Amino acid sequence: MSEIRALLFDTFGTLVDWRSGLVTQLEQWGAANNVAADWPGLVLAWRRDHVPALAKVRTGQRQWANYDELQRETMRQLAPQFGLPTLGDDTLDHLARMWHQLPAWPDTVEGMARLRTKYLVAPLSNGHVALVMSLARGAGITFDTVFGADTFRQYKPDPKTYLGATALLGCVPSEVLFVASHPSDLVAAARCGLHTCFVSRPLEYGAGVVVEQVPAEGDFDFMVADLLELATVMGCKAPQYH
Numbered sequence: 001m002s003e004i005r006a007l008l009f010d011t012f013g014t015l016v017d018w019r020s021g022l023v024t025q026l027e028q029w030g031a032a033n034n035v036a037a038d039w040p041g042l043v044l045a046w047r048r049d050h051v052p053a054l055a056k057v058r059t060g061q062r063q064w065a066n067y068d069e070l071q072r073e074t075m076r077q078l079a080p081q082f083g084l085p086t087l088g089d090d091t092l093d094h095l096a097r098m099w100h101q102l103p104a105w106p107d108t109v110e111g112m113a114r115l116r117t118k119y120l121v122a123p124l125s126n127g128h129v130a131l132v133m134s135l136a137r138g139a140g141i142t143f144d145t146v147f148g149a150d151t152f153r154q155y156k157p158d159p160k161t162y163l164g165a166t167a168l169l170g171c172v173p174s175e176v177l178f179v180a181s182h183p184s185d186l187v188a189a190a191r192c193g194l195h196t197c198f199v200s201r202p203l204e205y206g207a208g209v210v211v212e213q214v215p216a217e218g219d220f221d222f223m224v225a226d227l228l229e230l231a232t233v234m235g236c237k238a239p240q241y242h
Helices: 018-032 039-058 067-082 089-100 108-116 129-139 159-168 183-191 227-233
Strands: 006-009 120-123 176-180 195-199 222-224
Touching: 006 159, 018 039, 018 089, 039 067, 067 089, 089 129, 108 120, 108 227, 159 176, 159 183, 176 183, 183 195, 195 227, 222 227
Parallel strands: 006 120, 006 176, 176 195, 195 222
Antiparallel strands: none
16 A cells, blocks of 8 residues: 555544534533533434434535534524423524534544654545644644545535545655545545545444444445554554654
8 A cells, every 4th residue: 555645534423423512512502501401412413413414515405504503503493302491592592603623533542643753634624624634633633634525515425525625735646545434425535536544433333333334345445443443554663752
């Protein structure tokens, strides 16, 4: 894999643990506002229902809207189903911004630091640039640059996202490795000519919850347990600090 010059990363689920991060924040918000609900259930529904919301933008059924806007709309629709009181615009804004502060998986920060010693590294997220920068700062992740859906005004898995980020890095698709915990994302990247790496995140949706089947050996160029293993496979040593 000597031809690889840059790595692009899916973010939600691959680099950060959105589920536990959102559940914790909603529990705290509920306690402060005397609101009780099935927070884990709400979080899974929130994540599930944003998929068709993204698709409507991607297919032109609605005008461009960023992640915050879509998450506000989704939460407004879900709240009554989970027994939440009517939520005002300020509260919806506050809840949507919970996606800006999520914990990294335990291997993410060190793994990314090691990979960055040898390669350009950047997120390619369906979140917008401001959101991803907030995530990175809060979780302590260092990137060389940041790509969000608003960079291209389009959402994955549209080819404009993978190919657009590749071009902005000054690379051709065969020089880029796309890393994700979601097989469907990787398949779309592979169709654009990028190399692919599946990273296992079995707890993304909670213990025992399977949304996409684990791919078979050989489906992608690499399959790793975490980013530390990927760094080892890619020949990246621990960074030297002086």
